Amino acid sequence: MFTSRVIARSPKLLSATASRITSLSLSKPIYSIRPITCSTKLYKEDKRTPSAAGRALDNEKSHEGSFGRTDKTIRIEHPDESDHPPSKPIQGRGGLHFKRTLASFTLEGGVAVVTGGARGLGLVMSQACVISGADVAIVDLNKEEGDRQAQELMRHFQEENPGAEIIPKVTAHYCDVSDHVSVKRVVADIVKDHGKIDHLVTSAGFTENFDAIAYPPDRMKKLWGVDVDGTYFFACEVARHLMERKVKGSMVMIGSMSGAIVNVPQPQAPYNAAKAAVRHLASSLAVEWAHAGIRVNVIAPGYMLTALTGKILDDNPELFKHWTSLIPQGKMGQPEDLMGAVTYLLSEASGYVTGAELRVDGGYTIT
Numbered sequence: 001m002f003t004s005r006v007i008a009r010s011p012k013l014l015s016a017t018a019s020r021i022t023s024l025s026l027s028k029p030i031y032s033i034r035p036i037t038c039s040t041k042l043y044k045e046d047k048r049t050p051s052a053a054g055r056a057l058d059n060e061k062s063h064e065g066s067f068g069r070t071d072k073t074i075r076i077e078h079p080d081e082s083d084h085p086p087s088k089p090i091q092g093r094g095g096l097h098f099k100r101t102l103a104s105f106t107l108e109g110g111v112a113v114v115t116g117g118a119r120g121l122g123l124v125m126s127q128a129c130v131i132s133g134a135d136v137a138i139v140d141l142n143k144e145e146g147d148r149q150a151q152e153l154m155r156h157f158q159e160e161n162p163g164a165e166i167i168p169k170v171t172a173h174y175c176d177v178s179d180h181v182s183v184k185r186v187v188a189d190i191v192k193d194h195g196k197i198d199h200l201v202t203s204a205g206f207t208e209n210f211d212a213i214a215y216p217p218d219r220m221k222k223l224w225g226v227d228v229d230g231t232y233f234f235a236c237e238v239a240r241h242l243m244e245r246k247v248k249g250s251m252v253m254i255g256s257m258s259g260a261i262v263n264v265p266q267p268q269a270p271y272n273a274a275k276a277a278v279r280h281l282a283s284s285l286a287v288e289w290a291h292a293g294i295r296v297n298v299i300a301p302g303y304m305l306t307a308l309t310g311k312i313l314d315d316n317p318e319l320f321k322h323w324t325s326l327i328p329q330g331k332m333g334q335p336e337d338l339m340g341a342v343t344y345l346l347s348e349a350s351g352y353v354t355g356a357e358l359r360v361d362g363g364y365t366i367t
């Protein structure tokens with residue numbers, strides 16, 4: 001049974017939210033009055049004499065705890081390949097410049113592998129590596145999209161650096177990261193193509209929303225297979241390669257703020273647990289491989305506005321309002337907000353940083 005409450009929002013908040021929504025070209029209109037539905041408690045009321053604070057809460061029964069709960073009516077499935085929108089590389093960020101910056105941030109001379117690099121955050125982090133001077137191998141289930149984006153990244157680099165003598169080499173490779181055999185094969189292919197691997201970014205991953213009891217077991221296993229097993233398999237194959245070459249290297253695992261907090265209102269227990277696993281996997285491998293000079297760190301993004309999240313929010317405008325209301329910076333992140341973070345953690349600029357988690361979440365996890 002549901003009760004409903006109506007909350008009027010301040011005009012200032014409204015106009016800020018409205019401008020953000022417009023930029024997403026959401027389909028539904030924004031109203032100045034927003035109905036919020038709150039589910040009632042499933043457990044028995046506590047009949048003991050209430051304290052003053054308890055009495056105050058009694059007056060707001062329908063409000064109590066409502067902003068901190070998951071809503072099991074929200075269900076979002078990861079789309080099939082045909083419905084998965086393509087991403088675009090960032091425009092106008094990679095040109096030559098003469099601003100002073102630390103030389104230790106460069107990735108020149110290195111080869112970086114980015115899993116899930118054909119789209120979204122992985123694509124933009126691949127671009128950050130290219131702009132920083134690395135050759136890049138994009139790894140993805142969608143090889144065709146990877147090929148297209150590899151060409152785009154090289155074209156962008158040439159456009160923004162006319163006359164550059166060295167153009168970073170960008171290749172694309174098919175792999176299902178959840179399949180150990182596929183991972184072994186692709187790492188060997190990349191070494192054949194590029195001669196070596198120095199850096200790894202594991203961005204292949206996805207989320208879905210079902211309440212825990214209704215979560216289809218096969219989908220839950222698939223999610224852990226990609227988000228956890230895939231990260232582990234790739235890290236181990238690249239570490240094996242680095243150890244055989246007896247050279248140091250750096251890895252960045254893409255976790256999520258969901259590895260540290262529980263998102264509301266959408267239920268996503270398996271994803272949250274998977275990202276917590278990625279976080280502790282990075283710490284564990286950082287310790288295990290420190291002797292070999294292999295650093296392992298995590299970037300934990302907050303809500304980022306990719307082509308896919310944009311599409312999900314188009315269909316669920318209430319989610320956008322709920323999410324941004326919980327972010328101290330009041331806005332979702334742009335994929336390019338990860339460019340500096342990934343370059344820092346892959347490069348020598350972070351030479352003494354390992355096993356760390358860098359949260360890029362607009363302050364979400366500190367409130």
Ligand SMILES: NC(=O)c1ccc[n+]([C@@H]2O[C@H](COP(=O)([O-])OP(=O)(O)OC[C@H]3O[C@@H](n4cnc5c(N)ncnc54)[C@H](O)[C@@H]3O)[C@@H](O)[C@H]2O)c1
Pocket residue numbers: 115116117118119120121122139140141142175176177178202203204205206207226230254255256257300301302303304305306307308309
């Ligand atoms: N977008 C966000 O708001 C957000 C927030 C926090 C964390 N993350 C994490 O960032 C990572 C990237 O997310 P995104 O938003 O860019 O997603 P995305 O769907 O836009 O891109 C993911 C890419 O991974 C590929 N992929 C999926 N399964 C694969 C597999 N088994 N093998 C190889 N490639 C596979 C997909 O084809 C796709 O190109 C994920 O791990 C995600 O959990 C995203």
